[in-house]
Amino acid sequence: MECDMPETPFNPVRETLVFVYGTLLRGERNHSLLFGSRFIGDGYTTRDFELVDLGDFPAMIPADEDSQGCSIYGEIYAVDHSILEILDEIEDHPSFYRRTPVQLKDGSLVDVYLLTAHQAAFYPRIETGDWRTKVRAS
DSSP, X not given: OOOOOOOOOOOTTTEEEEEEOSTTSTTSTTGGGGTTOEEEEEEEBOSSEEEEEOSSSEXXXXXXXXXXXXXXXXXXXXXXXXXXXXXXXXXXXXTSSEEEEEEBTTSOEEEEEEOOTTTTTTSOBOTTSOGGGSOOOO
């Protein structure tokens, strides 16, 4: 007899919803840092952001008034506080990236690691909003 395990509900006291869009995505080099976290699903931001190519990793930035912005693709994970501390360290929060609450297209509120537009001013944009579709140099 097969038993279905009930899905554990999200507990905001013990977990944080984090939206990842680069090297933490499934199949990317830093995904193992999310070990033990629960995959919630794929998600898209509103069109209020841009994705920039910093070389080995991307950065999401708020779109400015002169930009149309785009919807950024990512994955949503429920992470516990110990994993969140590891992510904050790897993303150098708050010195480089800043972990910021953002509302996604579906209305859910998640934390995402952002750079400022000033920090990313001279880097090329990834027009698709999807890190995996960028053209990578061989």
